[in-house]
Amino acid sequence: MLECLVNGEISKFIHTSNRGLNYADGVFETLVVQNARPLRWQAHMDRLGLGCERLGLVMPPQALLLREVQTISTGLGDTVVKIVLTRDGHGRGYTPPSDGSCTRIISAHPYPEGTNDIAREGVTAQICELRLALQPALGGIKHLNRLDQVLAAAEIRDSSAVEGILLDPEDHVISAIAANIFLVSDERLLTPRLDRCGVRGVMRDHILAAFAPRCEQRRIHADMLWEADEVFICNTVRGVVPLIAINDHAYDIGPITRELQAWLLSE
């Protein structure tokens, strides 16, 4: 972590009674910031707003968040900024105060190295044994309950693959561990519905909006992976990343994946 603001003050510490720590009671966003300018700001704010609404949090004013993101990233060049909002409260116990006020934790992190290489060469993936829990009340939002992702990431850490593919208990494909997933099949772009689990990624929404006539959100059984012409994953930091294998099944990096990468670069 390079720098951090807590409720606008320079600090890298929060109180141990924080409800984010004790109950995962909050939401977060991860943004790319170039020379203090956050990319796809409004899309991140829209998703943050959706998460706040679901959890009954009062979202801080966007102008305040923007100012703090700019403050934390000024002079750092390309950086990754994380916004965490945790519900305020005092004392032990799950019951949240009804006023919905929250604490802002805004931190700047180094921009990851090697993203261009990964985009060019693609990565291998493996289907995780862990199945994502279904929780429609939290489906699509980026909340702090991330133990499923941690356990899945531990599986991949101990494997020869680079990425993990997450299924739900009914063997539907949901996402990669920290990225959404698209299958290309007969030139159509298929991506899982995220009404019961998973995170509605900003990059996923960006692709769905730009290529709407060719896209379809649907239930995707794991067996469909083996029939796909191309598979790629995407998130806001890494863009579009081709998968070159899932388990023992190899994929070529296809023309539609390359088309989307070129489109992103040209923006």
Next chain:
Amino acid sequence: MLECLVNGEISKFIHTSNRGLNYADGVFETLVVQNARPLRWQAHMDRLGLGCERLGLVMPPQALLLREVQTISTGLGDTVVKIVLTRDGHGRGYTPPSDGSCTRIISAHPYPEGTNDIAREGVTAQICELRLALQPALGGIKHLNRLDQVLAAAEIRDSSAVEGILLDPEDHVISAIAANIFLVSDERLLTPRLDRCGVRGVMRDHILAAFAPRCEQRRIHADMLWEADEVFICNTVRGVVPLIAINDHAYDIGPITRELQAWLLSE
């Protein structure tokens, strides 16, 4: 919060990169401590050990935890002590370091008022609309992913009931919001299996061990609530608490609930 130790040092602050805050990557215990003596210490340590094992954490030595619990509660009389263990790690990203080391956050809180009144008079409950997500990988352990409980507690906060009953997506009874549940039916003690969600409470285990011949762990459909002779909830802080109503269905406080309360008091 009265006092707090972080890794043995007096402090009420943790770093904003803490994985408990960012990913709910940790486990916790809540203990009653009387004059610096924790009740049911070994049972809490056993469950904490189970949670650490599931998450791949190295549990700190019990003697160290005991010393810190005693340090934090000395001179406070009856108190509630919370032990939180969060996985150590640096940098952004779900992948946990493989060494499993963790941070100890041990805090003392006031012993809640009114527990005797509640035990004598019972409380009303309501079935929550929120359904607990099924996650067998985390079933039974007391991890930091507690958003389900927060959302359920918000429902009850805005209702006329005191307690919430949590069901799984298949309408099986699992627990109250921060307590386990028992149904008394034909003098048998029935309590839900917790292999797919819920927390294996220390008080629940204590009852199951002491009354083994009369107990049964099983799937309990919500409809069975309406046929039960008595219903009570239990946890380590509040002991055995009778339910006097669930939704519009009233219960008498029955002899078996009273028998268990008397047994707990006589220990």
